[in-house]
Each structure stands twice: as structure tokens, then as C-alpha cells.
Amino acid sequence: MKSRNGIDRLALLPALLLLALAVITFVDVVGRNLLAMPLTGSFDIISYMMAVLVFAAAPAVTRSRSHVVVDLLDPFCPAWLARIRGAAIELLSAGILFLLAWRLGLYGIEAHEFDRVSPDIYLPIWPIAGFCAAVAAVTGFIHLANAARDILGEPEQ
Secondary structure, rough: OOOOOOOHHHHHHHHHHHHHHHHHHHHHHHHHHHHHOOOOHHHHHHHHHHHHHHHHHHHHHHHHHOOOOOOOHHOOOOHHHHHHHHHHHHHHHHHHHHHHHHHHHHHHHHHHHHHOOOOOOEEEHHHHHHHHHHHHHHHHHHHHHHHHHHHHOOOOO
């Protein structure tokens, strides 16, 4: 199946990262326990990969509204109120993600200016912070689009 857009292609990244995380963890555990030779820098690599994995998955999950939800009161809620509640939640989520993007962006700039690196193998921090900031902003805009759909009562795409 061919990807429709950049968000679909970005959604492949977490799957590949999960596979790579499993391989790195396996190699590290086998090396550490059987050969007394742990994989150098595995903590740094896994930490970076986890950050990218979580943020890279967010746009596709948000666009498809696949987040975990608690809908105990939905059967008792009129449709118009559910739309307002949904829009309010989407707007709050967008605001939080824009705040997160702003702070991550500032942190990435600071990490670049002061040459901040990971503790074990000295990987620069700023590219990961910048990626996470950009993806958080994209996810915030997706939440705004979801809010607009909720307010207008448009069906999901």
C-alpha cells in the first residue's frame, strides 16, 4: 500500500525504531550477560530512539484519533455537547503541544549553542530536541484541525 502523505510515511518510523530497539536491547543483554561486553552507548542510543519513537507516532495517532480514551459518559451525552467537549479537549491538547514544541525548540537551540551531548557516547542533543519540537508543532496543528471538525460536526476522514 502506497503512503498518502508525509504523516503516513512518518508513521513508519516508529515501527522501524521498535525493531531497532529490540535488536539493540538483545545485543546489549547478550553481550552484557554472556560475554561480559555490553554494547557501548546502548543507553544513549535507546534514549534517543525512544524520544523519536514517541514523537514520530504522535501525528498519525492524533490524525486517526487513536489515543486511549475513557468514554463512560458518552452514551448519556447529547451529540452537541459531545462535539463541544471534543473540541475543548482538542484545543487544550493543541495548546499543550504548542507549549511543548516551544520549550523543546528553546532547549534544542540552547543544546546547540552549548554543545550539549549525551553522557556516554557524546551524541549531540539538539537534533533530537529539534525533531521533537517540529513534530510536536505538527501534532498541535492536527489537534486544531480535529477541533474544527468537532465544532463543525464534520465526519472523520
